[in-house]
Amino acid sequence: MAKTRKFSADRRRFLKGAAVAGAATLAAPTGMAQSQPAQAQRAAAVPLPPPGAETGTPPEVDVLTADRCGSDFMVDVIKSLDIEYICSNPGSSFRALHESVINYGGNQKPEFLTCCHEESSVAMAHGYSKIEGKPLGVLAHGTVGLQHAAMGIYNAYCDRAPVYIIVGNAIDATMRRPGVEWAHSVQDAAAMVRDYVKWDDLPISLQHFAESAVRAYKIAMTPPLSPVLLVADTELQERPIHETDKLRIPKLTRTSPPQGDSGAVAEAARLLAGAQNPVIIADRAARTPAGMKSLVELAETLQAPVIDQGGRMNFPSRHPLNQSSRTRALVVDADVILGLELTDFWGTVNAYRDQLERSSRSITKAGAKLISITALDLYTKANYQDFQRYPEIDLAMAADAEATLPALIEAVKKLMTADRRNSFQARGAKLATASQTALQQARTEATYAWDASPISTARLSAELWAQIKTEDWSLVSSSLGWPQRLWTFDKYYQYIGGSGGAGVGYGAPAAAGAALANKKYGRLSINIQNDGDLMYAPGVLWTAAHHRIPMLSVMHNNRAYHQEVMHLQRMANRHNRGIERPHIGTTIEDPNIDYSKLAQSMGLYAEGPISDPKNLGPAIQRAIAAVKRGEPALLDVVTQPR
């Protein structure tokens, strides 16, 4: 539906130069600058108005105020996109847009959320999108703000998650305030992140902004979903809107996700239906709950095992066809492998050995057919290498897996015969037995180090499960592995996958963003939080407390950047020296960080450190009670490394 809106303002002659001079006069009174050291330092970069400016006769101006400005219209556009929140660390390059959000827009849809780091803003949006299925807005300051945001954007790009970023920038050099605004202005603001956003633009009029804003949303939400970026010029934000400005917000039409070619779908169905040992592997296959439902239907139709690589919540963890714990054995035996939105198909069907001589080998059997359905084939960039090693696929569909699954299911059903149905049922029965065996094996393995201190990650997962299994819960962090083995995941929102780019610092803010999305549904959000990740930008705890985002964070506190400890160990062993020294530069000890005090200082309910497993269950109960009151809570649990 097309929306047409007209904006009117009193016709005025607006002398911008005079208005800027007037604002500078108000912002930096001479007396204060001379009496305060910090401001005196700033005065070196920012020319002060002439003495007496504050008390002298102001320059003649027609107006110093405006009832409507460009940023108001920008808020209208943002509202039309149904963006619920804007995560932001405040910055002067978008001061008008900020003010319009909170005053003109009423600070509702979008509501401005105060973040302590732009990386956190983006990661919150990233986590939110994986629960809510749509973007959340991010406002970033020119240059330095976007530089802070960059790693978060890269994670979202690698994870194919939509994030809607607006960055302020003062484009007209003659309008910039002297000093800092120059340092934060840039010719091409988006350049530094262009390699890992799907689209960006620099609108130079409000109508241009409206069209690009709607276009950006459409692009972000078309598979492969990805971050997009708009530059909001400060002048465009701050200039008044005139009644002669004929502005309208274009209609948003979402693009249908691309389906696989019908011939390729039919061939895939033929291969799958005729296979003795087909295997379905899913990574970011389910974009929505419908994707998960379709994958279950395909697997049940074929009675084929499913390996959920966990990029999304693809398949119920206790479904008898979920064989994720038997990945290697299934891939080795498979005659047909269907990969759905795999991040790394090559790595799935090859073994790689990280020794002095790096080596790899295929683990598939001769003649095995590989089928790929992925939207990644529709959009590949060159510079950053997240596309992984080239896989030798037999049948590749450049298409969205979720959108293609219904056609594939129908094609498989058409090939069903009584004989096939019987053999499929026999296969399914074997897989159900294997699933039960794997569950029993997981429970047995969890008993080892059950009473250990530091607490085993299996024990931590089991203690958590005991407290949440009767709740409407959502795991808003990537997993230790144990939850998938011990918990029952059967709803789409119960798992959000990983960071995408493995950029550390994603976990805590992504969890907060996902918990924010869960809040309106009353879900209990659980975040298993790595210690090293939290220390990148712990200020997100304050954001969660300030905005009353209920979430239980349980620290997986192994007091190390443990992945790097293992890498250092590998190098020391390889070089035959100092094998007892890899903790140098990789551990987070001496002093140990008291995460409960850190969280308490930011307004959270917190307990810890907890190192005796007997104390964990009661602590979780108390923390959940706090979360149910609407607060974020944190438990500092000292854990085994993995």
Add this chain to the structure above:
Amino acid sequence: MKTFRFCVSLALAALMIASSIVLAAQNPAPASAPRGNAENGRMLFAKFGCYECHGREAQGSTATGPRLGPNPIAYNRFIAYIRKPAGEMPPYTAKVVTEQQAADIYAFLQSLPRPPAAETIPLLK
């Protein structure tokens, strides 16, 4: 291309077998473990970084390294593997871990208590 990969894998397998034979010829390991000090072994298990992948109680992790105890594999297989691992594990040569230290670590793995049965743990039922 697949034929090429298969050849490479065959060559790798042959190389690994040959390496094992050479290793066995140069460093024949006793089938039974030399006498070791379990307490010192626990300390070395942490100090030499074994815990990083296998956990401080050698309980293992699906993501990094398997469970090593209790009831570890036979000592000759244990010592052969840590000296020249076939998989991802970094090698622990005799230059950095002596025979006695390896024996102490093995004694630690042998000393680990059997855990309770899963059925007896309410949280795992």
